[in-house]
Amino acid sequence: MRPAIFSHLLIAAEVAGVVFAGTAFAETVDAKKLLVDARAVFQPIATPPAPKDPVQAARVDLGQRLFFESRVSADGNVSCSHCHLPDRQASDGLPKAIGVFGKENPRNAPSIFNAALNFKQHWRGDRDSLEEQAEKSLLGPASFGNPDHATAMGKLKEVPDYGPAFAKAFPDDKDPISAKNWGVAIAAFERTLITPSKFDAFLAGDAAALSPQELAGLRKFIDTGCAGCHNGAGLGGNSFQKFGVVEDYWKETGVGTPDKGRADVTKNDADLYVFKVPGLRNVAKTGPYFHDGSVEDLAKAVKIMGRTQLGASLSDQDAAAIVAFLGALTGKVPANYKGPGEP
Ligand code: HEC
Ligand code: HEC
Structure with missing residues (x-):
């Protein structure tokens, strides 16, 4: 017998499988397959319990x-x-x-x-x-x-x-x-400041947690190759990669004096322009973007990533869908993230 979670998804898949004719997102997303693909590269996070000790x-x-x-x-x-x-x-x-x-x-x-x-x-x-x-x-x-x-x-x-x-x-x-x-x-x-989001509800099996546009963006994010670097529980934060695999990053971001990245730390030329892949949770709220804050707009940052990291030219529509998906990674500010005694 099919686990209950899958029959739930099938219904959601039918909903998400509708072609959004007349919208900017003429995209058919099979939510069930998307969940399988997403679970292969991402892990959900949860608010940690208060320490007992x-x-x-x-x-x-x-x-x-x-x-x-x-x-x-x-x-x-x-x-x-x-x-x-x-x-x-x-x-x-x-x-x-x-x-x-x-x-x-x-x-x-x-x-x-x-x-x-x-x-x-x-x-x-x-x-x-x-x-x-x-x-x-x-x-x-x-x-x-x-x-x-x-x-x-x-x-x-x-x-x-x-x-x-x-x-x-x-x-x-x-x-x-x-x-x-x-x-x-x-x-x-x-370590208490963990911020689960709608995306974690999706990974837990609730396909309806993401809107059709967010689903389309997640599909694009995986299919374009973003998840090759931005993966795991943080959607990044787990490897070093060159910023500018395909093209020099400063030509895209327009900065005058490029930061040499990890090479200045290790004194090793192999680390030239290498940075930690940043986690993308909450990214919609944390601009301006990149290590030097050189890019204000998230859609622009997404397109730059496509070109510099993957040699991919993302259309405005694709970038907008990815931005919508990234918005689904915004979690709640933890209740204890304030000075003691502050309301
Ligand atoms: C003057 C501003 C400033 C203050 C004050 C500051 N930070 Fe930061 N924080 C930064 C900057 C800038 C970076 C990035 C530094 C870099 O990568 O070279 C950073 C990075 C971090 C990171 C790494 C995050 C990541 O994803 O890599 C952590 C964790 C952090 N700060 C925690 C703290 C803590 C804890 C304190 C207080 C003890 C603190 N910061 C005080 C500006 C600040
Ligand atoms: C080859 C590895 C790699 C791939 C593939 C990749 N990224 Fe990145 N990404 C990085 C690195 C490294 C950085 C940090 C760049 C820097 O130094 O500012 C980054 C930064 C970002 C940032 C800025 C985050 C912030 O907090 O400033 C966003 C947004 C982003 N990537 C989205 C994407 C998207 C969307 C895709 C697919 C189109 C993608 N990335 C593909 C490695 C990668």
């Missing part, structure tokens, strides 16, 4: 406080959330992020939602873990701008209630307010 729960709570704490920065104005804003799906809307004393970062601030799924952190993968990323941010000249970890921790120690909060989260440590524990607590918080 009291120490782990204390780390998540502390990490949340620290993420929204600006007193730790050199000018007192910059918290992690300064560049990873709740109303911008944890990105900042700028081409390049601005840190302490108005200093510009060399690259665009990605969303940190679902960053826990990434195999490495940062565009060039120069951070191995969320812990390392958070710890090193303290010293970044264009992020927190502290001269050393002791200075940064000194500022936290001046805030009276951090003593007990760190002690609760790190009960075995003699001197719990440390840069290492700052990283551990913030990473514990970031």
Whole structure:
């Protein structure tokens, strides 16, 4: 007997199989086959359960406080959330992020939602873990701008209630307010920031979760070859690839001085213009796009990807369908993504 889920899909497939005559999307999508194809390359995500272990729960709570704490920065104005804003799906809307004393970062601030799924952190993968990323941010000249970890921790120690909060989260440590524990607590918080979307309902078997246009976009995304790099649970975040497989990227994005990407990190010519493939969850809300924020419009970014990565010229209609599908990857801002005590 056919599992119930498939008979449900067959009905949806009939609905989606209608040809949308007279619309821009004269596209017939077999939703059942699409689900099989999608499940072969993507995995669904789910909101993680709240930690049962009291120490782990204390780390998540502390990490949340620290993420929204600006007193730790050199000018007192910059918290992690300064560049990873709740109303911008944890990105900042700028081409390049601005840190302490108005200093510009060399690259665009990605969303940190679902960053826990990434195999490495940062565009060039120069951070191995969320812990390392958070710890090193303290010293970044264009992020927190502290001269050393002791200075940064000194500022936290001046805030009276951090003593007990760190002690609760790190009960075995003699001197719990440390840069290492700052990283551990913030990473514990970031691991809670998983944002399931309509696409996950689709992957779970609800073919009606996606509109006909979103289904057409998903079909196009797979058939064009986008999923060759943007795959897995994050639709990316799991490999390094050259930006410009077929064509130099700067000719398409129009930037004057191209970022050499991972080659500057590894000093290896084979890594010239190689970047981490970014995850595409929430991408509709996190423009401007690419490592340098050089492209404002998502449809334009999609067309550039087609040309630079696959040698494919996507029509306006195809790009619009892919953009509709990418919109279905927008999840809810997690309830704890705000400063403690904020409404
Ligand atoms: C001044 C702005 C700014 C501040 C403050 C800031 N970030 Fe970021 N964040 C960025 C930029 C820019 C990048 C990309 C850096 C790169 O790839 O070279 C980034 C990247 C990241 C990433 C990697 C995401 C990915 O997909 O690769 C994580 C995780 C992250 N930040 C978390 C944090 C945390 C935690 C803090 C606080 C400890 C923080 N950020 C503070 C701007 C900022
Ligand atoms: C060969 C691997 C590869 C293929 C195929 C590929 N991409 Fe990408 N994609 C990347 C890399 C690498 C980047 C990061 C580029 C950079 O450095 O800014 C990226 C970036 C993006 C971005 C910008 C994300 C952001 O947060 O700024 C979007 C959107 C995107 N890709 C969509 C697509 C679409 C749609 C397709 C198919 C038409 C596609 N990609 C095909 C590797 C690939």
